[in-house]
Amino acid sequence: MATGFEFFERDLKVATAGLEPEAISRELAKFAKEELAKAIAGGSSPQYERFVNGRLGAVEESVVAPGPILYVFSNWPLVINAALAELQKRAPRRSGRFASSFIVVVGGQIVSEFSAIPADAEVLITNFQPYVRKAEVGRLGIPKRRLFDGTKNVMARRFREAFRFETRFLNVGGGVHPMMPYILKGSGPIRLAAQNAKSAAFRAGRAVLAGRKDTAAGQPITYPAIVINMV
Numbered sequence: 001m002a003t004g005f006e007f008f009e010r011d012l013k014v015a016t017a018g019l020e021p022e023a024i025s026r027e028l029a030k031f032a033k034e035e036l037a038k039a040i041a042g043g044s045s046p047q048y049e050r051f052v053n054g055r056l057g058a059v060e061e062s063v064v065a066p067g068p069i070l071y072v073f074s075n076w077p078l079v080i081n082a083a084l085a086e087l088q089k090r091a092p093r094r095s096g097r098f099a100s101s102f103i104v105v106v107g108g109q110i111v112s113e114f115s116a117i118p119a120d121a122e123v124l125i126t127n128f129q130p131y132v133r134k135a136e137v138g139r140l141g142i143p144k145r146r147l148f149d150g151t152k153n154v155m156a157r158r159f160r161e162a163f164r165f166e167t168r169f170l171n172v173g174g175g176v177h178p179m180m181p182y183i184l185k186g187s188g189p190i191r192l193a194a195q196n197a198k199s200a201a202f203r204a205g206r207a208v209l210a211g212r213k214d215t216a217a218g219q220p221i222t223y224p225a226i227v228i229n230m231v
Helices: 004-015 021-041 076-090 132-136 148-158
Strands: 048-052 069-073 102-106 123-127 163-170 223-230
Touching: 021 069, 076 102, 076 123, 076 148, 076 223, 123 132, 132 223, 148 163, 148 223
Parallel strands: none
Antiparallel strands: 048 069, 102 123, 123 223, 163 223
16 A cells, blocks of 8 residues: 555656756755645644755755655654643542642743744653652552652653653752742651661661651752653
8 A cells, every 4th residue: 555655756756757856856845845834734843853865954945856855843742741641640639739730841941832842852740739759659649659650651661762751859949830849847757767786777876767858847849750852
């Protein structure tokens, strides 16, 4: 069965029969730009990379027939919406507030127009609620690492040919969202030290483990996030 590319090649040969090579190249450039405009009007991302005779960024008019002219579109809307849907599906559901609090951050700014994200951008997806870290470590009624890390694993399998995914705990500065960063008002939970010679706390004469700096009062929390890059 013929593919769209085969039909295009056949139609181009018919349309340019008898033309000089320079004229064929002009027709190829014109056709490519027309098809690009149709693709964007039909919903494709306006962010793309253009390859002309294998040269990144070259203009269509520089093509030497038979080309090719290749457009590589950014599929950020597809992958980001898929990740958000998976996160919301896995989120705690008591009030729905947490599930509606995921944000997409690019370059330190929240974005909502995903089709405008550059192809080479690094995309972060996190949640601005102050208890987000509790959700990831298994303290809000969902299994440990099921939310962000679990979503990362699903996305990595689905989009492994085009995108790279990882999970990180991020330090988020002011200016990203009014509720971020959240400053801890109390110290973390007290953890009893093992009472044997293998425990450094026991050998130091302590009954409890030393508190972690990132759970101490006055410290900003770190935010679990999915970090996405194009391959």
